[in-house]
Amino acid sequence: MSALLEVRDLVKTFGTGEAATRVLRGLSLRLETGEMAALLGPSGSGKSTLLTILGTLMKPTSGRHVMLGEDLIAADDRALTEFRNAHIGFVFQFHNLLPDFTALENVIFPTAVREGRETAPARARGRDLLARMGLAERINFPATSLSGGQKQRVAVARALMNSPELVLADEPTGNLDRVSAMQVMELITQINQEEGTTFLISTHDDKIASLCRRQIVVGDGMVTG
Numbered sequence: 001m002s003a004l005l006e007v008r009d010l011v012k013t014f015g016t017g018e019a020a021t022r023v024l025r026g027l028s029l030r031l032e033t034g035e036m037a038a039l040l041g042p043s044g045s046g047k048s049t050l051l052t053i054l055g056t057l058m059k060p061t062s063g064r065h066v067m068l069g070e071d072l073i074a075a076d077d078r079a080l081t082e083f084r085n086a087h088i089g090f091v092f093q094f095h096n097l098l099p100d101f102t103a104l105e106n107v108i109f110p111t112a113v114r115e116g117r118e119t120a121p122a123r124a125r126g127r128d129l130l131a132r133m134g135l136a137e138r139i140n141f142p143a144t145s146l147s148g149g150q151k152q153r154v155a156v157a158r159a160l161m162n163s164p165e166l167v168l169a170d171e172p173t174g175n176l177d178r179v180s181a182m183q184v185m186e187l188i189t190q191i192n193q194e195e196g197t198t199f200l201i202s203t204h205d206d207k208i209a210s211l212c213r214r215q216i217v218v219g220d221g222m223v224t225g
């Protein structure tokens with residue numbers, strides 16, 4: 001395996017002066033290509049902050065951040081947006097689907113916006129991903145008519161649309177019942193194994209974490225295990 005990304009000595013401080021909160025305190029982490037890792041740690045330990053930085057949605061106060069050989073600290077906003085669109089997918093606890101759009105429209109919408117139109121290859125990729133998520137029968141159903149677990153599977157398909165090397169998932173099963181959570185994890189595992197997509201999944205659930213080959217524990221703003 002080779003390094004997909006590495007962060008070193010990450011510090012993130014929110015606010016200034018007496019109100020300053022140092023959330024990350026010199027965190028270092030390396031993720032190899034093809035890993036499937038759980039991100040664990042108590043509430044407030046900095047998991048979401050770390051995922052936001054790894055997703056290039058926010059820069060750290062200081063530290064190094066390299067992914068696919070690119071120095072993301074030096075990159076400007078435009079370069080970061082391009083990098084993120086090409087290489088990183090996101091799944092959140094709340095799926096954020098557009099309620100009046102169908103499952104397929106939700107999956108291809110971000111790509112269609114970026115490309116300025118809906119292309120036939122994008123529709124084909126969207127259909128294929130939804131079929132792999134077990135949603136072949138639901139492709140043209142509006143998002144509102146889907147169950148919580150089905151919506152989250154649409155969100156996973158959306159994250160995979162551009163074949164990202166890295167998917168960051170912030171408590172993707174936090175809002176699901178056990179059966180739906182396991183289905184989502186099975187599909188993630190399958191994509192990880194078949195396509196070599198790297199997943200970093202934050203969770204409070206030990207059962208979910210145990211399905212990942214690696215467990216990364218964050219405590220007090222650093223990796224503790």
Ligand SMILES: Nc1ncnc2c1ncn2[C@@H]1O[C@H](COP(=O)(O)OP(=O)(O)OP(=O)(O)O)[C@@H](O)[C@H]1O
Nearest residue numbers: 014015021023041042043044045046047048049050
């Ligand atoms: N934009 C912000 N401004 C100020 N403080 C923030 C901001 N974002 C996060 N924090 C603080 O940083 C700390 C870590 O938050 P973060 O959401 O990263 O933790 P977490 O480990 O993901 O927690 P949880 O498991 O509850 O989701 C918290 O104390 C939070 O209040």
